[in-house]
Amino acid sequence: MIIKSIQNRFKKRLWLQRSALFLALTITVSLIISGCSLSSTGQNSEAEDFDLTPPSSQHTPAESKTIQDLSSYLERLSAEDRFSGVVLLAKDGESIFEQAYGYADRDSNAAINLETKFNMASVGKMFTATAIMQLVQEGKLSLDDKLADLIPDYPNQDAADKITVQQLLTHTSGLGDIFTDAYQKSDRSQYQTLDSYLPLFVNEPLQFEPGEKYAYSNAGFIILGLIIEHVAGTDYYQYINENIFEPAGMADTGFYSESDNVANLALGYTNRVMTQGETDDGTRTVAPRLGIGTSAGGVYSTAADMLRFSEALQNYKLIDAERVALLFAGNGIASTEENGVRIVGHSGGNNGVSTNIDIYPDLGYTVIALSNYDEGPKLFNERLRWQLTGNDIPQTMELSDSDLNVLEGQYKTEAQSPGQGKNVITTGPKGTASGQKPTTVTAAEGGLQVSLRGSVHHFVPVSPTEFYDYADPRSRLTFNRDEAGQITGLSVSGGQIRETALKLEK
Known part of the structure; x- marks a missing residue:
């Protein structure tokens, strides 16, 4: 049913695209026949009669109301210095709302714009999960394969004999985190490759027997990255660039080290206590940039590129319909339901980083929220979900x-x-x-x-x-x-x- 729903949506979108093309050709022919004149500047002499921006009439009344509510709420949050970032709302691959707020670099007064690059944090797990599905589609591995079969020299053989690929994708492997006390006390510069993170967790006992429980695990996605390297025979970063970013047209997405001088990159600002003895006075300070990023997160991207990724997935440019259905069923991508409507995607967070992508496969919406503050999307995302799934904002009353x-x-x-x-x-x-x-x-x-x-x-x-x-x-x-x-x-x-x-x- 899931695959059929996605296919039906794609057919509908194709019909809309063909209809739009036919209409455009019809208008062009009509203009030529009617002898429509152009001024010497090459502009239509009656250009003032044409509004090239999508009119609100192209939205449903509910969409127009939602967009107005979202815009006013974000303006309020920005004015209160509670939100800084970019929010994009798209319908069937076309942006119907996109706005930037705040500063990418406060010291230089560099404002955030629609092309600003943000640390995606754990949203990057979507790329790793998609890469795994590509290898499944190619027959190079299966979701039931054991870790020991894919990485024979994995240091902890007892764990490797028990853990499957699907358990790694669904956070049911029993593995824990990489951001442990040992990580916090270590020299961060040593983490330049995926296997450099193994000493942080590889010899730790499993938290539970694989498959018994759920426990969110960054370590599990580090291992998924290592599986990609072993099975594909190439570096994880190179694989993701060549098989995810390039086919999806994500030219403004990449893994950047702390020393890379990247134009239009948002610095993270945190109001969390960063060092022992620091006073928690709510003041925002620059959060340290993490390393190059991993298969568990840390890639940089833009709102437009994340929309390209969403569309590439749903139009089967990266994996086929069967693998998209597996992905959207909770294998590496979160899946939930609100008001009977399916929502898939992922969120991410760290000091000075908060991101979220929501995909509504059956309604055609994609919502991308990127922030360089600790808490960005959570301030408005549930309100937006409430409206996009067909609910009205409750009527309020005035109390004395x-x-x-x-x-x-x-x-x-x-x-x-x-x-x-x-x-x-x-x-x-x-x-x-x-x-x-x-x-x-x-x-x-x-x-x-x-x-x-x-x-x-x-x-x-x-x-x-x-x-x-x-x-x-x-x-x-x-x-x-x-x-x-x-x-x-x-x-x-x-x-x-x-x-x-x-x-x-x-």
């Missing part, structure tokens, strides 16, 4: 200051019991859930600012006791009252956080 003030205070959090699907109260010494700070609610900007599990959310009212998270409309905040009308507690549901809390007495 007194209505909001009565909701302010601290709430005792009910912690989730490990392994259970419901919340149970495990009260700590100060009346809060063990290990958690109280949930703090403060009236702000006509709504509520809620400090919840280490992050701050802005909830806006839809009724006197119900609010939605502006950044994630799925998430609803509801307040409970007793028989006397006093606020007794709150609950958060619908989004990524589910929480119940009782109000603490002042």
